[in-house]
Amino acid sequence: MESLRPGDPPEIGGYRLLARLGEGGMGEVFLARTASGRPLALKTVHRDLSRDPDFADRFAREIRANDRVRSAWTVSVVDFSAAGASPQWLATEYVAAPSLGEWVHRNGPLAGPALWSLARELFAALVAVRASGVVHRDIKPGNVLLGRERPYLIDFGIARAVHDPRHTRTGAVIGTPGFLAPEQATGAVAEAPADVFSLAAVLVHAATGHSPFLAEGEELELPGLLHRVVHDEPALDGVPEGLRSLLGECLAKAPRERPTADEALARIGATGDEWSRAAPPSLAADAGHREAELHRALAASQPLPVPVPMPPPPLSLPSAFAATPPLPSPLPGATRRVPWAVGAAAAAVLVVAATLVIKMPWNERADGNGDGKGGGSGSAPPSAPFSAMPRSWVGTWAGTGPGTPDADGVTRARTGEFSVTVTLNAGSVGDLVGRQVSKVKEVSTGRDLGCTEALELRQTSGDRSVFAAVTSHPTDPDATFACPKGNLYVLTMAEPDRLTLETEGAQSAGAPDTLTRGS
Template sequence: MESLRPGDPPEIGGYRLLARLGEGGMGEVFLARTASGRPLALKTVHRELSRDPDFADRFAREIRANDRVRSAWTVSVVDFSAPGASPQWLATEYIAAPSLGEWVHRHGPLTGPALWSLARELFAALAAVRAAGVVHRDIKPGNVLLGRERPFLIDFGIARAVHDPRHTRTGAVIGTPGFLAPEQATGALAEAPADVFSLAAVLACAATGCSPFLADGEELELPGLLYRIVHGEPALDGVPEGLRPLLGRCLAKDPRERPTADEALARIGSAAQEWSAAVPPPLAADAAHRETELHRFLAASRPLPLPAPVPLPQAPPTPPPALPATPPLYSPGLAGTRRVPWAAGAAVAAVLVVAATLAIRMPWNGGAGGDGGRDGSGSPAPTPSPSAMPQSWIGTWTGTGPGTPDADGITRARTGEFSVTVTLNAGSVGDLVGRQVSEVKESITGRNLGCTEALELRQTTGDRAVFAAATSHPTDPAATFDCPKGNLYVLTLTDPGHLALETEGAQSAGAPATLTRSR
């Protein structure tokens, strides 16, 4: 992480840039932040790539595929650029950790429990990717982050978006030389077995310090390297004996002879420790240093200011009605998941709020929007002041989402219908003006995993209002998990009767897409 350079922009896509994280063949990578203080890795695309007339659609398609992969080992897509933006960019969750490639280059191969644990975690990650129907196609040491809690796979589909063979020069190769599957090296269709091959090559690198198709310190021209991948045998001499046969099977030339990620994971079984227990102390110290540095950048930064409010006549103040002593409130847009230990020793994923944004866009000015500026009763709505809750927002809104019935029940809870109720009351900036209630039950246990939140009005600007979660607790009083506090919400009304829900660019799995006015 390094400071921004003199020519770097202060923001991209409305996200404040804080530092540089690196640069590569795709473009530059910056540390950024959301308005609520959530750290992001914002990756730009070189402008020459953006000039390709088909690139924007290809890029958006791959990012949406990436966002289908929601697991403990992957980072969420938070936002990405609209077609025509220059530069094109992608923002994901930021993990304060070194990549496997960086760590091996600086400190040498992983050994013992850390290597075995890495193998188990990454094959589990690949199994989750396959379950989502996604193929990564660019698994390499630089796309594995060694977090303190677990490793992460990043950059799904980016190589494919940038190097689509239908739009690049003849002979172009998708992926990273040294970690390609033979079918990728020859330009054939690469499916899930290609990821198994690449992951095995990455694990061989973790154990030996280099690709199994390159000797230590060897430099080989691309044609020679691709020939070796297609026709040569991998060098696995430095891989521990217990792991060597498995990696050998995964590196088979014929994709049909390779095990699946689930089969490889079963082969490793209980031979590996938990990653948090196996992490080498120097790696844990490195990640802790990066987290400290991240907090320093976030503490020294400020969110981008919202647009200045349009001056409006001051409405007569309306005293806000009192809220219940324990308001049942919820965050309908979830930006992430965390695994929570339940009773009886079972570990299931409870869907919790991390840093969400709930959006509402409302056309109350000038009589636009079909209602002529009236509320549901047909009475003229008073013109709001820049610091007051608009009268037309006041009411109760409800919606039901599908939940996550197809989740694995381990990395993410398997839940039924996901219901949300949002109630907004009159008030001014600084007041508690609303509540959110969620009900979402885990299919296996019947436990309610919903959270409740009290909403404080922070700002109203034109057709936008900003709220913060002043309190947060489980909807079920008997629940044993914690709900985070302080989440920031931006509300936007799509039409007088419907609210569209967003969470900083990506709607959470299972939540309702819209809320409808119920009264």
Template sequence: MESLRPGDPPEIGGYRLLARLGEGGMGEVFLARTASGRPLALKTVHRELSRDPDFADRFAREIRANDRVRSPWTVSVVDFSAPGSSPQWLATEYVAAPSLGEWVHRHGPLTEPALRSLARELLAALMAVRAAGVVHRDIKPGNVLLGRERPFLIDFGIARAVHDPRHTRTGAVIGTPGFLAPEQATGAVAEAPADVFSLAAVLVHAATGRSPFLADGEEPALPALLYRIVHDEPALGGVPEGLRSLLGECLAKEPQERPTADEVLAGVGGAAGGEWSGVLPPALIAEASRREAELGRILAASEPLAMPMPMPMPMPMPMPVAVPVPVAVPVPVSVPMPPPAPPAAFAATPPLSSVLPARPRRVPWVPGAAVGAAALVVAATLVIKMPWSGGGGGGRDGSATPSASPSASALSPSWVGTWTGTGPGTPDADGVSRARTGEFSVTVTLNAGSVGDLVGRQVSEVKETGTGRNLGCTEALELRQTSGDRAVFGAVTSHPTDPAATFDCPSGNLYVLTLAEPDRLKLEVEGAQSAGAPEALTRSG
């Protein structure tokens, strides 16, 4: 992360720019913030590329590919530029964590326990990518972030739909040398087996500090490297013996000879989720803490854009939220913070659900519960991954603008009561990247109070089909801001609704709600709806 340079714009798309995260051939990546203090990775495209109609189509496909892949191991698209904008841009969640490439370069290969855990987590991510009908096509150490809670697979910049080879030009090398599959090296259309090959090459790098087709410190010319990938056997010296044969199978020259991600996961043994944080080296935990603290200081020192409150408009009819997950961008986000101890009087709250009005081009993040041996259980809640950082200001992210009036600091009596809603759940989910569930009920109770007070409780009930497990969560809600018919709530505690459950619920969720009608609440754009959750909450008491 580096400071903004002279000439950098103060904002893009209504989001304040705070620092530079990187740049490449396509454009630049900035750390940005929403009006309520949520950090974003905002990726811009060079203006000359934006003027190219073919590139504009490719960028639109990138956004769609990012937004189709939604899982615990990817980051979500928050916003993006309108068609024809210059420059074009894409904003996603930001993860304050080093990449695998950066970490190995500075600290050397991972230990075998960390390597095996990384393999399980990334294979679960790859299964989610495949389930969404997408091929990543650029899995490399720089596109794996070593988050504190789990690793993230990011940057679907050259991802393509599995059954849409029209957009991969034959004869063009797409991917990163040293980690691409032989079919990519020869310019053929790469499908799911190419991602298995690249992931295996990344795991060899994590175990040895080099690509399986390079010697230590070697930098051959591109043609020589591509020749090795197509014709030479991989060098697997230094890979733990228990993984060497399995990764060798993944690095087979012919795509049909490689195992699937599911088969590789079975070969590694164990399941994703629950182990990662326990095998991280202490230095990596310290590095994550340092980055999180730095991000906190930058956010605390920044100011939201001064934007006027919009003129009152007739409230549009609610539209159901599409279930799309996550999204990803080169430098993701999700800054995990230690959850506060739950107060005895509050058993925490989960998913608020309602409608996302906002700009029609924005697609909300829809987290789902992941189950099965290869997946991580994720609580069924609406999730904003950054805890509230303070700061007022109204903006496109749906945050409220605080008023100088004393009455603006208290929740209006019209909000007090019990609000309920029932959604269909996810009966058609794959049961791997998202849990298959029945009806999804949400109950929110709000009481009178002022900003800073615990004013409510949210309880969700959603049962997994087959096992009957309740994947809902309960959260205690603190009032953060209020202005007219809009209020911002932060979840200060969160735990499973079922006391016997063993999964963890997300912490620090943020909800921006509008009292659309006297008896109906809806969720604004600084929030998201869990898959299968109710589209609206109505007053029930």
């Protein structure tokens, strides 16, 4: 972590910058914070890349696609720049941990249980990545973080956004020399086997301190290194015997000859020392130092002022779906009728009709049993607000509704299954605490009209919480419609593993009425 330099901006995208974490050929990485103090890794892309007329759309598409990757071994995308921003940027969760490349450079190769545990964890990570239908294409020591509990794979999509051969010159090389697959070295579009090759090369580096195509301390010009990757056999001296055979097969020149990530993981074995026990003891001390440094940076910083939200303009609806008068709102700008994220498709009437509305009156108790004290309706006053969301809310919640298959397709979209998934993390009011993903399939076209949103906690009272969507993008990365921003959601925890969504009217027809906690 380094101090900001003269000329560095104080903020990017509304996030206060605190320090520099690194820089490379694609851009710079900063430590940033949300208004409530949650740390973020904010990565900018060099302005000359942003000036590429195709880059902004490519960047947004890749990040949306890779935001589908949700696993224990990846960090979540929190936010990213809108098209036209300069520079383009991406904010993710921050992990106070060294990269594998940094660790090996300072401390030497891993050995014994630590190396085997790293191999097991990273192949498990790759299995999860493939289950999401994503190819990383830039797995390298610098993109593996050695966290306390487990290693993490980071930087999905950045390399592709910058050098996608579908959009750039023929023969563009995607990846990092010394760790890319032969098909990448020749400029071909790499698929899942390329990640297996790169991960094997990374594990050779972890075991020996260098790429399988470079001798210790050797430096080689790019053309010579790429020639070795394509034509020469990998050097595996120093790799433990039990792991050497598997990594040699993963480094086969022909993609079809490499084992899959699932096959490699099965050969390593599902059991063994957990990373937290197998990792070098000095790694815990390193993590403690970084966490203390982070705490000091957060304590010394000041959040950006948070603007007070203005009341939204009234929503214009067809007369058949006119809104009922709103009740008094607990927050500035909050309305009683709140749309769950459904995209604005090209046909405006279909967009309005496809919107799911959630209504949570704040003058009713979660169990619906008013005690007759206070208020003309005889209902109980709301619980006192908390500053932090209770731990009982943390987790993944999902629900599926029938959709509206019998709608007329004109005043209201004809849709099939309507699924909603909400992932919530611990946080305080003003913090970005989660993600909401809606999938709503239009029957006639098969289009997904759903949206994916980053959720900020606005208010919580234990059994009820208010969330604001601070960003919103189509769930389908290839969709061309725009999603509304600023939606407010009020959820009630009716039971420990069930959130209720009180809905009303035709606009919310077909939506799930409850979300249940995932396993």
